Amino acid sequence: MSATLEEIHNRLLDTYGHQHWWPGESPFEVMVGAVLVQNTSWKNVERAIENLRERDLLDPVALHQVPVEELAELIRPAGYYRIKARRLCNLLDLVVERYGGSLEAMFQSSLETLREELLAVNGIGPETADSILLYAGGMPTFVVDTYTHRVFARHGWIDFSARYHEIKEHFESGLEKDPQLYNEYHALLVRVGHLHCRKTPKCAGCPLAGLLPEGGPREPEF
DNA sequence: GACCAGGCACATC
DNA sequence: GATGTGCATGGT
Numbered sequence: 001m002s003a004t005l006e007e008i009h010n011r012l013l014d015t016y017g018h019q020h021w022w023p024g025e026s027p028f029e030v031m032v033g034a035v036l037v038q039n040t041s042w043k044n045v046e047r048a049i050e051n052l053r054e055r056d057l058l059d060p061v062a063l064h065q066v067p068v069e070e071l072a073e074l075i076r077p078a079g080y081y082r083i084k085a086r087r088l089c090n091l092l093d094l095v096v097e098r099y100g101g102s103l104e105a106m107f108q109s110s111l112e113t114l115r116e117e118l119l120a121v122n123g124i125g126p127e128t129a130d131s132i133l134l135y136a137g138g139m140p141t142f143v144v145d146t147y148t149h150r151v152f153a154r155h156g157w158i159d160f161s162a163r164y165h166e167i168k169e170h171f172e173s174g175l176e177k178d179p180q181l182y183n184e185y186h187a188l189l190v191r192v193g194h195l196h197c198r199k200t201p202k203c204a205g206c207p208l209a210g211l212l213p214e215g216g217p218r219e220p221e222f
Numbered sequence: 223g224a225c226c227a228g229g230c231a232c233a234t235c
Numbered sequence: 236g237a238t239g240t241g242c243a244t245g246g247t
Contacts, residue, residue: 021228038229044245045228079227079244087230125230145228190228198226 003211005174009181012188015207019187022135027103029058030136034128035087036078047077061101064092087123094121107137115141126164134186140179142171143186147193154201154217155208 003011022030029049036045049058051074057063063071072085094117099106106114111133118129126144133139144167153160158170175181196206201217203209 034228037227039227039242040229040244041227041246043227044243047245077244080229080242081244083230083242123230127229131228143228147228186228194228 005171008208008211009175009185009188011207012192013184016188016191019184019191021183021187026058027107027136028060031091031103031132032058032063032088034131034135035091035123036075036084038080038084038128040079045078048075048081051075051077060092060095060103063088064096064101083123087121090121090123091118094118103136107139111139111141114139126168130168134179134182138179140177140182142168142175142182144168144171145186145190147197148186148189151189151193151197151208154197154219155211156213156218160218160220 022033025033032052033045033049036048052058052063055074057066057074066074068085068089071088072081075081075084075088078084095101095103095106098117109117114137115129115133118124118132119126124132130141130143133141134143144164148171149158149162149167152158152167152170153162158167162170171182171185175185192206192208196202196208201219203212203217
């Protein structure tokens with residue numbers, strides 16, 4: 001590896017600046033957004049969240065009262081609306097039944113315990129769980145997404161076959177255990193990925209282009 | 223019209 | 236463990 005994790009981060013930060021992901025939103029709104037954004041553009045998620053806000057449903061107990069069919073219609077703009085409604089209900093069951101509807105109480109749990117509990121919810125996978133823990137709870141867990149995988153594999157910094165947990169460990173073992181840093185790093189990777197590292201790479205103008213291996217980006221099948 | 227987006231569960235081999 | 240498929244709206 002020709003650049004450290006910190007150097008890569010700083011290069012991205014110099015280019016794009018702070019991303020302010022989920023800065024002024026409530027933890028609950030962040031949690032809902034984490035589910036709705038699964039394989040979906042953020043723009044669509046915003047419309048769905050607006051629908052909930054207009055009805056004062058951005059509250060765990062209030063949203064828990066809403067029948068799943070009604071919830072589905074409200075979040076329709078986010079896509080996959082029927083399955084996401086079910087997933088939100090599953091998550092709300094955990095929040096309300098185990099933590100009395102208090103996210104504050106929920107985030108008192110240890111990172112390890114809470115991560116297990118979230119992963120046990122049908123519809124919450126590793127990325128959604130880590131997004132909730134990091135962005136809603138401020139807990140130090142690194143979020144890995146498609147762009148993280150793609151950007152790092154194409155530069156030869158990890159293997160294309162690396163699994164979620166391996167990539168997460170790669171970052172967490174090479175960085176200070178700092179939620180702010182994890183937050184910014186992940187957001188910056190999404191930013192550079194969105195601009196330069198989609199299914200077909202656009203390396204011209206990419207701040208990481210100078211770090212590419214000989215012959216350009218690695219390409220198995222993505 | 224084709225392609226894509228801040229995944230996940232489930233079926234099958 | 237590795238692949239393949241369904242889920243769905245809205246932007247480019």
